[in-house]
Amino acid sequence: MKSLPKGVDLVLIPLINLLLAFMISGLVVVYIGENPFRAMQIIIHGSLGSAYGLGYTLYYATNFIFTGLAVAVAFHARMFNIGGEGQAMVGALGTALVCLYIEWPHWIIAFPVAILAAALFGATWSAIPAYLQAKRGSHIVITTIMFNFIAYSLMVYLLVHILKPKGQMAPESAKFVAGSNLPTAHEIFGWFGMVFPKSPPLNITFLLAMLACFLIWLFIWRTRMGYAIRAFGWSETAAVYAGISPFRIIMVSMLVSGGLAGLMSINTVMGEAERLLIDSVQGAGFVGIAAALMGRSHPLGVFLAAVLFGVLYQGGAELEFEMPAVSREMIVVIQALVILFTGALENLVRVPIGKLFLKLNTKQN
Amino acid sequence: MMTSTEQHDRAAPMIELRGITKSFGSVQANKNIHLKVSKGSIHGIVGENGAGKSTLMSILYGFYKSDSGEIYINGELTNITDSHKAIEAGIGMVHQHFKLVENFTVLENVILGTENNFLITPALNNARVLLSKLASAYSLEVNPDALIEDLSVGHQQRVEILKALYRQADILILDEPTGVLTPAEANHLFDILKNLSNEGKTIILITHKLREIMAVTDTVSVMRRGEMTTTLQTSETNPQELAELMVGRSVLLRVEKEATEVGAKSLEVENLTVTDKRGVTTLKSISFHVRKGEILGIAGVAGNGQTELLEALGGITPAAGRMKINGEEIPLNGVGSDARSKRENGVSHVPEDRQKLGLILDFFAWENIAFGYHHKDEFNMNRFLMHNQKIRKIARSEMVKFDIRPPSPGTLAKNFSGGNQQKIVLARELEQNPKVLIVGQPTRGVDIGAIEFIHQKIIDLRNMGAAILLVSVELDEIFSLSDRVAVLFDGKIIGERITEKTNESELGLLMAGIEDDSETDSLVTRKATE
Incomplete structure (x- = not known):
């Protein structure tokens, strides 16, 4: 059977999935008694219509790019890493330790050190499930999801008992040293004499995310290791035949994956909160799975899917504000529908479209 | 036989297909097929892989629905929509890969799906009686209470x-x-088939082995590219003619092979032992060598240790024993025993299963051309990056050289036909100029035109002085390629012969496990079986 044209695979099918998700979401909005088209307009306008909205949208997208890439890299080795959440949490710990205890003279020095720490901590957290998978055959899905719970408990313990300054009520760390604060979009645009609103948390980490997209593309499609990872992902038996070590592939792909998930914390912890919060990951670890699925594990696709989910997050918040009848829970339902259709139910559309194209092709011949 | 055929010619044919057409996407698997098979006859269908034989039978058995055309069973128009309808119409199918529940008994397997009751005991009792009748009527003896997994392959087929x-x-x-x-089991099967046809059963035999067609069928049809090109009386044709009809041109069934000067021992294997994960010893301390410019054929019935031999030498599974390339020992287990080290020591490996081992089906052809050799300098730009453009270029020239169709490196491996996939693997492995080539079933599922080409390439490599270990279950292939033959039986090399000084029946005995401790012994056993 011939494979689908690339354009259909990468563009048409995700678009149809998205349309289906919006149609059902629209029905939900109609059920509440609101106009779905106006809701749509509010979401789009609220997320993309102004620099303010865009600032929030891209801030969220930054999180999803990192966690999406994390899932995508592991996917190429047929490893389903659903531990992005926990890896990002531990990565956040790494970021926080760097920013709490060293008097940084300038962010430009703190930034690379924090990047290393975040990646290293995230990778450490994925290394244990990876080792167990490679050596003992413990299924990566089970171990990584369990490690999410361990990470969460670890965070609570550390924040309540160790990192929380004395006399403070909230379970969060002290504020980071001033020299570690990353430039926001407002400041960056200021350097070039341009204006960008002050409140959106969009910061320089977005550029790091774009760089990560390019580097991961290079890694997967241009390096020997990426070649070996993809080969292993398609067929483990063939990889062994070719002299590729499964242990190495599982370890490398999961370390890179955990590292990327850890990097997500740079955006939220160092770029926005400037302290370690108990929920510094904000569920991005799980949205990353949807971004990777929708983006077909390709960095460009992950980028676009991440922006889409950014739109839903920011636009959803606006919708909640503008349409009080649509409650916070409804927004979550709409987001969940998009994730369901673009991620989990991907084959729902793929199979019939594939058949349709086959028919069209035969007719032409 | 002739008399019964004549009788039935007047009646309606048992099976009649009229204008069967079926396409999958843009591929027309069956084009307007007409076929008549008379009652009580054995009808052979031959054709290359992908000629449409299996599709046609799947339509007859209700797995696929034909796009157009009609099926008449015993003169009646029959609409076979699924395999239940096929069974109702009196059609039974014996698949290439048996569909048996391994840990069920013979009886339990026989009644499976026909229990017709909440309790299975009545069906079991019923089956036991019927089975013993069938067994004596068609010499299909098999113990009804044996577990399938304890039966030999031949007996499983009887089930x-x-x-x-x-x-x-x-x-x-x-x-x-x-x-x-084994050849003996095959002969027994043919006896059973003849018995069945004498009792009035109609049999359709799909095969690509022309020898079998000649041995057992009454009539034979040739399929080519989805069309049924000819139907002949078997007695009025010969293998050469059938082969030509299958391919559509005349073919050399044997490759021309001149004698070469054999050199020093290039591949030496001593006491090779493989124990699998369940603790079963699959290769029992075998030793052999292959000289430069020599092809050693490993014959045997599938499942006697061939796969393990290839995988141990190819560095896929660890093994005990010693392996030397040009006198230099390379490890069979532990550090330095993986497939990459084997390749770096000049051992190329064309695996038995090109789809599971030899290729990444979802990779482009050019990516597969570097597969396993992706560390070599010629495929890389620097320490980190591969040189994709150069690999594409190399791939294109190799694809032209090996006549791979289409010669486009940007096509996914899974979109090539079986023969062309095999040529991709072969191109990659042979272009490394290996000192030693280990090759398993090089022409399995490959059409005749490509077989000729692949055989020629292997001979060329031998003539250039490589040592080649050829593992094949096709005796014809062993005979036309190898200089020496060793027969594997139950994990041991049970005998070794010079190809020119042996024949199929002698090897057949070895393949069946009849050992030759000495010349006289083997003569005695041979007489005894005759």
């Missing part, structure tokens, strides 16, 4: 036939039934 007969099949379709059998 499949019994299953069909228990369902009152009048028509039996057998898809490549002898692929897994």
